[in-house]
Amino acid sequence: MNRFELDSILKKARWPEPPEAFWEEFPQQVARRFNRKRAENRPLRRSWFPRLAWGVATALCVLIAFAIGHWRGRVEMEVIPPKDVLADAKIVHETLAMFPNRVRAIIEDERGMSLVLSDNDNVPASEALYIRICNGKQCASVVTFSGQEIQIAGQKVTVLSDAQGGIILEGTGFVWSSGGGNYAEKNLKIEARNLGEVL
Amino acid sequence: MARMAPPDELNRIQSSLAGDTEVLAALVKEHQRMVLAVTYRMTGSLADAEDLAQEAFLRAFRQLNSFRAESKFSTWLCQIAVNLSLNWRAREKQRGDVHSKWVENLISETDARDPLPDELSRRVQQALNRLPPKQRAAIVLTVYEERSHAEAAKLLNCTEATISWRVFAARQKLKRFLKGVSHEPL
Numbered sequence: 009m010n011r012f013e014l015d016s017i018l019k020k021a022r023w024p025e026p027p028e029a030f031w032e033e034f035p036q037q038v039a040r041r042f043n044r045k046r047a048e049n050r051p052l053r054r055s056w057f058p059r060l061a062w063g064v065a066t067a068l069c070v071l072i073a074f075a076i077g078h079w080r081g082r083v084e085m086e087v088i089p090p091k092d093v094l095a096d097a098k099i100v101h102e103t104l105a106m107f108p109n110r111v112r113a114i115i116e117d118e119r120g121m122s123l124v125l126s127d128n129d130n131v132p133a134s135e136a137l138y139i140r141i142c143n144g145k146q147c148a149s150v151v152t153f154s155g156q157e158i159q160i161a162g163q164k165v166t167v168l169s170d171a172q173g174g175i176i177l178e179g180t181g182f183v184w185s186s187g188g189g190n191y192a193e194k195n196l197k198i199e200a201r202n203l204g205e206v207l
Numbered sequence: 208m209a210r211m212a213p214p215d216e217l218n219r220i221q222s223s224l225a226g227d228t229e230v231l232a233a234l235v236k237e238h239q240r241m242v243l244a245v246t247y248r249m250t251g252s253l254a255d256a257e258d259l260a261q262e263a264f265l266r267a268f269r270q271l272n273s274f275r276a277e278s279k280f281s282t283w284l285c286q287i288a289v290n291l292s293l294n295w296r297a298r299e300k301q302r303g304d305v306h307s308k309w310v311e312n313l314i315s316e317t318d319a320r321d322p323l324p325d326e327l328s329r330r331v332q333q334a335l336n337r338l339p340p341k342q343r344a345a346i347v348l349t350v351y352e353e354r355s356h357a358e359a360a361k362l363l364n365c366t367e368a369t370i371s372w373r374v375f376a377a378r379q380k381l382k383r384f385l386k387g388v389s390h391e392p393l
Contacts, residue, residue, distance in 0.1 A: 009382045017388055018350050018381070021331030022324045023247045025240075026257075034257075035235035038264045039228050045265065046226075 094138060094149040097203065109133060113158045117148035124158065131156075135204030137167060137175055142197040151203065163196075175200040216280050224271050235264055238281055241352070242288045248347045249292030251336040259295055263288040285352060286362040289344050296340040327388060334384035342377035345370050 009017075094100060094116050104111050109129035115122045131153060140149045141161040148161040154169040168176040175186040177198060184198045222230040242263050247256035267274075267284050274283055323329040335343055341363070348359040349370070356374070360367040 009385070011378060014378055014382055014385070015350055017327065017385055018331055018346070021328040023244060023328065023332070024253055024323055026243075026253070031236070031239060034239050034261075035232040038235045038261055038268075039232045041261065042231065042265055042268050043228060045269070 094151050100136065100151050100203065104136070112156050113150050113152040115148060115150045115158065115160060117161070118146070135169065135173075135202055137169055138201050138203050139165075139167065139175070139177065140199040141165070141177075144195050169202065173202050173204075175202065220271055220274065220280060223268060231268065234280070238284050239264075241281060242284060244351065245285060245288045245347055246292050248332075248335060248351055249289065249340070249343060250295060251332055255295065259288065259291050263291050266291070282358070282362070285348070285354075289348065289362060293340050293344060330385060330388055334381050337384060338377050338380060342373045342380070345373035346377045346381070349374055 094114060100114060103114055103123065107123075107125055109131045110125045111123065112126050112131055113124040115124065132155070134153050136151050136153060138149070138151055139160070140147065141163065142148075143161045143163065146161055150158055150160050152158055152167050154167060157164065157166045159165075163179045163182075165177050165179045168178065170176065177184040177200065182196060184196075184200075186200050219230050219234060223234060239260065243256055243260045246259040246263065247253060250256050250259065263284060267280075267287050274280070323332060335346065338346065344363060345359060348354045348362060349356065354362065356367050356370045360370045363370065
Protein backbone atom coordinates (compact mmCIF):
# COMPACT_ATOMS: atom_id res chain seq x y z
CA MET A 9 0.00 0.00 0.00
CA ASN A 10 1.55 3.30 -1.03
CA ARG A 11 0.91 6.74 0.36
CA PHE A 12 -1.79 7.68 -2.11
CA GLU A 13 -3.64 4.41 -1.58
CA LEU A 14 -3.53 4.99 2.17
CA ASP A 15 -4.81 8.56 1.82
CA SER A 16 -7.58 7.30 -0.42
CA ILE A 17 -8.69 4.82 2.25
CA LEU A 18 -8.48 7.42 5.02
CA LYS A 19 -10.53 9.94 3.07
CA LYS A 20 -13.16 7.42 2.11
CA ALA A 21 -13.84 6.76 5.76
CA ARG A 22 -16.85 8.67 6.98
CA TRP A 23 -17.68 9.60 10.51
CA PRO A 24 -21.07 9.20 12.21
CA GLU A 25 -22.38 12.65 11.46
CA PRO A 26 -25.21 13.73 13.72
CA PRO A 27 -28.68 14.26 12.22
CA GLU A 28 -29.63 17.56 10.60
CA ALA A 29 -31.60 18.65 13.67
CA PHE A 30 -28.35 18.59 15.64
CA TRP A 31 -26.69 21.04 13.24
CA GLU A 32 -29.64 23.37 13.58
CA GLU A 33 -29.60 23.26 17.36
CA PHE A 34 -25.83 23.29 17.91
CA PRO A 35 -25.19 26.99 17.05
CA GLN A 36 -28.04 28.03 19.35
CA GLN A 37 -26.62 25.91 22.16
CA VAL A 38 -23.21 27.53 21.78
CA ALA A 39 -24.73 31.02 21.61
CA ARG A 40 -26.83 30.37 24.73
CA ARG A 41 -23.86 29.05 26.68
CA PHE A 42 -21.73 31.95 25.54
CA ASN A 43 -24.36 34.51 26.50
CA ARG A 44 -24.86 32.84 29.87
CA LYS A 45 -21.11 33.02 30.56
CA ARG A 46 -21.05 36.62 29.43
CA ALA A 47 -24.00 37.45 31.68
CA GLU A 48 -22.24 35.80 34.61
CA ASN A 49 -19.18 37.91 33.98
CA ARG A 50 -21.07 41.15 33.42
CA PRO A 51 -21.98 41.93 37.05
CA LEU A 52 -18.35 41.44 37.94
CA ARG A 53 -17.25 43.94 35.35
CA ARG A 54 -19.84 46.49 36.43
CA SER A 55 -19.27 46.01 40.12
CA TRP A 56 -16.55 48.66 40.22
CA PHE A 57 -18.77 51.17 42.06
CA PRO A 58 -19.60 49.08 45.15
CA ARG A 59 -16.00 47.93 45.28
CA LEU A 60 -14.81 51.51 45.00
CA ALA A 61 -17.26 52.57 47.73
CA TRP A 62 -16.05 49.80 49.99
CA GLY A 63 -12.47 50.73 49.29
CA VAL A 64 -13.07 54.40 50.08
CA ALA A 65 -15.00 53.51 53.24
CA THR A 66 -12.23 51.20 54.41
CA ALA A 67 -9.61 53.83 53.69
CA LEU A 68 -11.64 56.42 55.64
CA CYS A 69 -12.00 54.05 58.61
CA VAL A 70 -8.26 53.42 58.61
CA LEU A 71 -7.62 57.15 58.39
CA ILE A 72 -10.01 57.94 61.25
CA ALA A 73 -8.59 55.15 63.39
CA PHE A 74 -5.09 56.41 62.70
CA ALA A 75 -6.08 59.99 63.52
CA ILE A 76 -7.76 58.95 66.79
CA GLY A 77 -4.82 56.75 67.71
CA HIS A 78 -2.40 59.54 66.93
CA TRP A 79 -4.43 62.10 68.92
CA ARG A 80 -4.79 59.76 71.89
CA GLY A 81 -1.12 58.95 71.68
CA ARG A 82 -0.34 62.66 71.91
CA VAL A 83 -2.73 63.12 74.81
CA GLU A 84 -1.33 60.12 76.65
CA MET A 85 2.17 61.32 76.03
CA GLU A 86 1.25 64.61 77.61
CA VAL A 87 -0.07 63.00 80.80
CA ILE A 88 2.71 60.48 81.12
CA PRO A 89 5.21 61.76 83.61
CA PRO A 90 8.65 62.47 82.28
CA LYS A 91 10.95 59.51 82.01
CA ASP A 92 12.46 58.74 85.39
CA VAL A 93 16.07 59.42 84.50
CA LEU A 94 17.10 59.25 88.13
CA ALA A 95 16.22 55.57 88.24
CA ASP A 96 19.31 55.13 86.08
CA ALA A 97 22.13 54.58 88.56
CA LYS A 98 24.78 55.32 85.96
CA ILE A 99 23.53 58.87 85.37
CA VAL A 100 23.34 59.55 89.10
CA HIS A 101 26.78 58.12 89.67
CA GLU A 102 28.31 60.28 86.93
CA THR A 103 26.60 63.43 88.21
CA LEU A 104 27.79 62.87 91.76
CA ALA A 105 31.30 62.19 90.50
CA MET A 106 31.34 65.54 88.72
CA PHE A 107 30.68 67.49 91.96
CA PRO A 108 32.22 65.53 94.85
CA ASN A 109 30.53 66.34 98.20
CA ARG A 110 28.65 69.29 96.71
CA VAL A 111 25.49 67.67 95.39
CA ARG A 112 22.65 68.20 97.79
CA ALA A 113 20.03 66.85 95.40
CA ILE A 114 19.36 65.94 91.81
CA ILE A 115 15.77 66.73 91.03
CA GLU A 116 13.78 65.64 88.03
CA ASP A 117 10.30 67.03 87.51
CA GLU A 118 8.07 68.24 84.67
CA ARG A 119 10.55 71.05 83.97
CA GLY A 120 13.41 68.58 83.49
CA MET A 121 16.46 67.87 85.58
CA SER A 122 18.02 70.27 88.04
CA LEU A 123 20.94 70.06 90.36
CA VAL A 124 20.99 71.52 93.87
CA LEU A 125 24.58 72.18 94.81
CA SER A 126 26.11 73.36 98.05
CA ASP A 127 28.40 76.38 97.93
CA ASN A 128 31.11 74.30 99.53
CA ASP A 129 32.04 70.65 99.41
CA ASN A 130 30.46 70.06 102.79
CA VAL A 131 27.77 67.52 101.88
CA PRO A 132 28.59 64.46 103.99
CA ALA A 133 29.43 61.35 102.03
CA SER A 134 26.56 59.01 102.74
CA GLU A 135 24.34 56.60 100.90
CA ALA A 136 22.27 58.20 98.16
CA LEU A 137 18.52 58.02 98.56
CA TYR A 138 16.00 57.90 95.73
CA ILE A 139 12.61 59.48 96.38
CA ARG A 140 9.63 59.89 94.10
CA ILE A 141 6.68 61.96 95.15
CA CYS A 142 3.46 62.40 93.19
CA ASN A 143 1.04 65.09 94.29
CA GLY A 144 -1.94 64.29 92.13
CA LYS A 145 -0.63 64.35 88.57
CA GLN A 146 2.40 66.39 89.52
CA CYS A 147 5.33 64.04 90.02
CA ALA A 148 8.99 64.54 90.77
CA SER A 149 11.97 62.35 91.55
CA VAL A 150 15.00 63.24 93.57
CA VAL A 151 18.28 61.71 94.52
CA THR A 152 19.55 63.21 97.74
CA PHE A 153 21.21 62.42 101.03
CA SER A 154 20.10 62.12 104.59
CA GLY A 155 19.73 65.49 106.34
CA GLN A 156 18.98 67.48 103.18
CA GLU A 157 16.00 69.77 102.94
CA ILE A 158 14.52 69.96 99.48
CA GLN A 159 11.58 71.48 97.67
CA ILE A 160 9.88 68.80 95.65
CA ALA A 161 6.41 68.43 94.04
CA GLY A 162 5.25 71.56 95.74
CA GLN A 163 6.35 70.22 99.09
CA LYS A 164 9.20 71.29 101.31
CA VAL A 165 10.64 68.01 102.54
CA THR A 166 13.39 67.04 104.96
CA VAL A 167 14.97 63.71 104.12
CA LEU A 168 16.35 61.47 106.82
CA SER A 169 17.62 57.91 106.89
CA ASP A 170 18.02 55.74 109.93
CA ALA A 171 20.69 53.21 110.87
CA GLN A 172 18.69 50.33 109.39
CA GLY A 173 18.52 52.00 105.96
CA GLY A 174 14.93 53.15 106.43
CA ILE A 175 13.94 56.49 104.92
CA ILE A 176 11.83 59.14 106.62
CA LEU A 177 10.38 62.16 104.90
CA GLU A 178 9.08 65.05 106.88
CA GLY A 179 7.13 67.80 105.22
CA THR A 180 4.60 70.45 106.06
CA GLY A 181 1.67 68.54 107.48
CA PHE A 182 2.95 65.05 106.78
CA VAL A 183 5.45 62.44 107.82
CA TRP A 184 6.24 59.44 105.71
CA SER A 185 8.38 56.42 106.51
CA SER A 186 9.54 53.62 104.25
CA GLY A 187 8.99 51.36 107.24
CA GLY A 188 5.23 51.79 106.95
CA GLY A 189 4.29 54.75 109.07
CA ASN A 190 2.40 56.98 106.74
CA TYR A 191 0.87 60.26 107.73
CA ALA A 192 0.90 61.73 104.30
CA GLU A 193 -2.06 63.39 102.67
CA LYS A 194 -4.32 61.14 100.66
CA ASN A 195 -3.32 62.53 97.28
CA LEU A 196 0.39 62.24 98.03
CA LYS A 197 2.03 59.15 96.65
CA ILE A 198 5.57 58.50 97.83
CA GLU A 199 8.18 55.94 96.87
CA ALA A 200 11.69 55.82 98.32
CA ARG A 201 14.67 53.50 98.35
CA ASN A 202 18.29 53.47 99.28
CA LEU A 203 20.64 53.71 96.31
CA GLY A 204 23.72 53.03 98.34
CA GLU A 205 24.32 49.57 97.02
CA VAL A 206 23.58 50.52 93.43
CA LEU A 207 26.06 53.35 93.46
CA MET B 208 1.85 31.11 3.11
CA ALA B 209 -0.31 32.43 5.94
CA ARG B 210 -4.02 32.67 5.25
CA MET B 211 -5.30 36.03 6.38
CA ALA B 212 -8.77 36.59 7.77
CA PRO B 213 -10.92 38.24 5.06
CA PRO B 214 -12.37 41.69 5.93
CA ASP B 215 -15.93 40.34 6.00
CA GLU B 216 -14.90 37.73 8.55
CA LEU B 217 -13.27 40.41 10.71
CA ASN B 218 -16.47 42.47 10.62
CA ARG B 219 -18.50 39.50 11.75
CA ILE B 220 -16.07 38.78 14.54
CA GLN B 221 -16.33 42.39 15.64
CA SER B 222 -20.13 42.09 15.66
CA SER B 223 -19.90 38.95 17.77
CA LEU B 224 -17.67 40.76 20.20
CA ALA B 225 -20.22 43.55 20.39
CA GLY B 226 -22.85 40.99 21.47
CA ASP B 227 -24.60 40.16 18.19
CA THR B 228 -25.87 36.66 18.96
CA GLU B 229 -27.15 36.03 15.45
CA VAL B 230 -23.76 36.68 13.91
CA LEU B 231 -22.19 34.50 16.56
CA ALA B 232 -24.58 31.66 15.76
CA ALA B 233 -23.89 32.11 12.05
CA LEU B 234 -20.15 31.79 12.66
CA VAL B 235 -20.77 28.57 14.58
CA LYS B 236 -22.97 27.22 11.79
CA GLU B 237 -20.30 27.95 9.24
CA HIS B 238 -17.55 26.07 11.07
CA GLN B 239 -19.38 23.48 13.14
CA ARG B 240 -18.89 20.54 10.76
CA MET B 241 -15.17 21.11 10.50
CA VAL B 242 -14.77 21.45 14.26
CA LEU B 243 -16.90 18.43 15.08
CA ALA B 244 -15.13 16.31 12.45
CA VAL B 245 -11.76 17.22 13.95
CA THR B 246 -12.83 16.50 17.51
CA TYR B 247 -14.45 13.22 16.46
CA ARG B 248 -11.37 12.04 14.55
CA MET B 249 -9.29 12.94 17.57
CA THR B 250 -11.48 11.29 20.21
CA GLY B 251 -13.34 8.54 18.39
CA SER B 252 -16.39 9.32 20.49
CA LEU B 253 -19.27 11.38 19.20
CA ALA B 254 -20.47 12.43 22.65
CA ASP B 255 -17.00 13.64 23.66
CA ALA B 256 -16.53 15.24 20.25
CA GLU B 257 -19.71 17.28 20.71
CA ASP B 258 -18.61 18.48 24.15
CA LEU B 259 -15.17 19.39 22.86
CA ALA B 260 -16.62 21.17 19.84
CA GLN B 261 -18.84 23.30 22.07
CA GLU B 262 -15.92 24.03 24.32
CA ALA B 263 -13.76 24.96 21.32
CA PHE B 264 -16.34 27.50 20.13
CA LEU B 265 -16.84 28.95 23.60
CA ARG B 266 -13.12 29.27 24.14
CA ALA B 267 -12.70 30.88 20.74
CA PHE B 268 -15.43 33.44 21.42
CA ARG B 269 -14.17 34.15 24.91
CA GLN B 270 -10.73 34.81 23.47
CA LEU B 271 -11.89 36.74 20.44
CA ASN B 272 -10.07 39.77 21.78
CA SER B 273 -6.79 37.94 21.34
CA PHE B 274 -7.61 36.72 17.82
CA ARG B 275 -5.17 38.18 15.38
CA ALA B 276 -6.19 38.51 11.78
CA GLU B 277 -2.91 36.92 10.71
CA SER B 278 -4.78 33.67 10.15
CA LYS B 279 -8.31 32.74 9.18
CA PHE B 280 -10.86 32.31 11.92
CA SER B 281 -11.27 28.66 10.87
CA THR B 282 -7.54 28.04 11.32
CA TRP B 283 -7.61 29.54 14.77
CA LEU B 284 -10.70 27.52 15.64
CA CYS B 285 -9.11 24.34 14.33
CA GLN B 286 -6.06 24.96 16.50
CA ILE B 287 -8.22 25.35 19.60
CA ALA B 288 -10.18 22.19 18.76
CA VAL B 289 -7.04 20.11 18.22
CA ASN B 290 -5.39 21.35 21.40
CA LEU B 291 -8.54 20.70 23.43
CA SER B 292 -8.69 17.19 21.98
CA LEU B 293 -5.05 16.54 22.80
CA ASN B 294 -5.63 17.69 26.38
CA TRP B 295 -8.74 15.54 26.54
CA ARG B 296 -6.72 12.52 25.40
CA ALA B 297 -4.08 13.24 28.02
CA ARG B 298 -6.72 13.46 30.74
CA GLU B 299 -8.46 10.32 29.58
CA LYS B 300 -5.17 8.48 29.51
CA GLN B 301 -4.45 9.50 33.06
CA ARG B 302 -7.84 8.24 34.17
CA GLY B 303 -7.31 4.81 32.61
CA ASP B 304 -4.47 2.40 33.08
CA VAL B 305 -2.49 1.91 29.99
CA HIS B 306 -2.95 3.36 26.58
CA SER B 307 -3.67 0.02 24.89
CA LYS B 308 -6.32 -0.90 27.42
CA TRP B 309 -7.91 2.50 26.96
CA VAL B 310 -7.90 2.08 23.19
CA GLU B 311 -9.58 -1.32 23.44
CA ASN B 312 -12.31 0.15 25.61
CA LEU B 313 -12.66 3.10 23.32
CA ILE B 314 -13.02 0.90 20.24
CA SER B 315 -15.75 -1.17 21.80
CA GLU B 316 -17.47 1.97 23.12
CA THR B 317 -17.20 3.60 19.72
CA ASP B 318 -18.77 0.60 18.05
CA ALA B 319 -21.62 0.49 20.53
CA ARG B 320 -22.55 4.16 20.78
CA ASP B 321 -21.54 5.66 17.48
CA PRO B 322 -22.34 3.16 14.76
CA LEU B 323 -20.16 4.07 11.80
CA PRO B 324 -21.76 4.11 8.38
CA ASP B 325 -19.74 1.23 6.95
CA GLU B 326 -17.02 -1.32 7.60
CA LEU B 327 -14.25 0.78 6.04
CA SER B 328 -15.14 3.79 8.19
CA ARG B 329 -15.12 1.57 11.28
CA ARG B 330 -11.72 0.07 10.44
CA VAL B 331 -10.22 3.49 9.74
CA GLN B 332 -11.53 5.02 12.95
CA GLN B 333 -10.23 2.05 14.92
CA ALA B 334 -6.85 2.49 13.27
CA LEU B 335 -6.85 6.20 14.08
CA ASN B 336 -7.77 5.43 17.68
CA ARG B 337 -4.68 3.26 17.99
CA LEU B 338 -2.32 6.06 16.97
CA PRO B 339 -0.55 8.14 19.62
CA PRO B 340 -2.48 11.43 19.99
CA LYS B 341 0.12 13.69 18.42
CA GLN B 342 0.53 11.43 15.41
CA ARG B 343 -3.23 11.27 15.09
CA ALA B 344 -3.43 15.07 15.23
CA ALA B 345 -0.84 15.26 12.46
CA ILE B 346 -2.91 12.91 10.26
CA VAL B 347 -6.19 14.71 11.03
CA LEU B 348 -4.71 18.07 10.09
CA THR B 349 -2.73 17.03 7.01
CA VAL B 350 -5.06 14.39 5.54
CA TYR B 351 -8.56 15.32 6.65
CA GLU B 352 -8.13 19.09 7.00
CA GLU B 353 -5.67 19.19 4.09
CA ARG B 354 -3.29 21.53 5.87
CA SER B 355 0.32 21.79 4.75
CA HIS B 356 3.02 20.50 7.06
CA ALA B 357 3.99 24.12 7.77
CA GLU B 358 0.44 25.02 8.80
CA ALA B 359 0.07 21.88 10.91
CA ALA B 360 3.36 22.69 12.61
CA LYS B 361 2.09 26.16 13.45
CA LEU B 362 -1.19 24.81 14.76
CA LEU B 363 0.48 22.20 16.92
CA ASN B 364 3.24 24.56 18.00
CA CYS B 365 6.12 22.42 16.78
CA THR B 366 8.57 22.38 13.88
CA GLU B 367 7.71 21.31 10.36
CA ALA B 368 10.27 18.51 10.64
CA THR B 369 8.45 17.17 13.69
CA ILE B 370 5.18 17.14 11.79
CA SER B 371 6.79 15.38 8.84
CA TRP B 372 8.17 12.74 11.16
CA ARG B 373 4.83 12.27 12.93
CA VAL B 374 3.01 11.95 9.62
CA PHE B 375 5.56 9.45 8.38
CA ALA B 376 5.38 7.36 11.56
CA ALA B 377 1.58 7.50 11.58
CA ARG B 378 1.37 6.40 7.95
CA GLN B 379 3.60 3.38 8.62
CA LYS B 380 1.32 2.32 11.46
CA LEU B 381 -1.87 2.99 9.56
CA LYS B 382 -0.65 0.86 6.63
CA ARG B 383 -0.11 -1.95 9.07
CA PHE B 384 -3.44 -1.48 10.84
CA LEU B 385 -5.36 -1.21 7.56
CA LYS B 386 -3.67 -4.10 5.80
CA GLY B 387 -6.17 -5.88 3.60
CA VAL B 388 -8.49 -2.91 3.25
CA SER B 389 -9.11 -2.09 -0.39
CA HIS B 390 -8.45 1.41 -1.62
CA GLU B 391 -10.56 0.82 -4.69
CA PRO B 392 -13.81 2.76 -4.90
CA LEU B 393 -16.68 0.86 -3.33
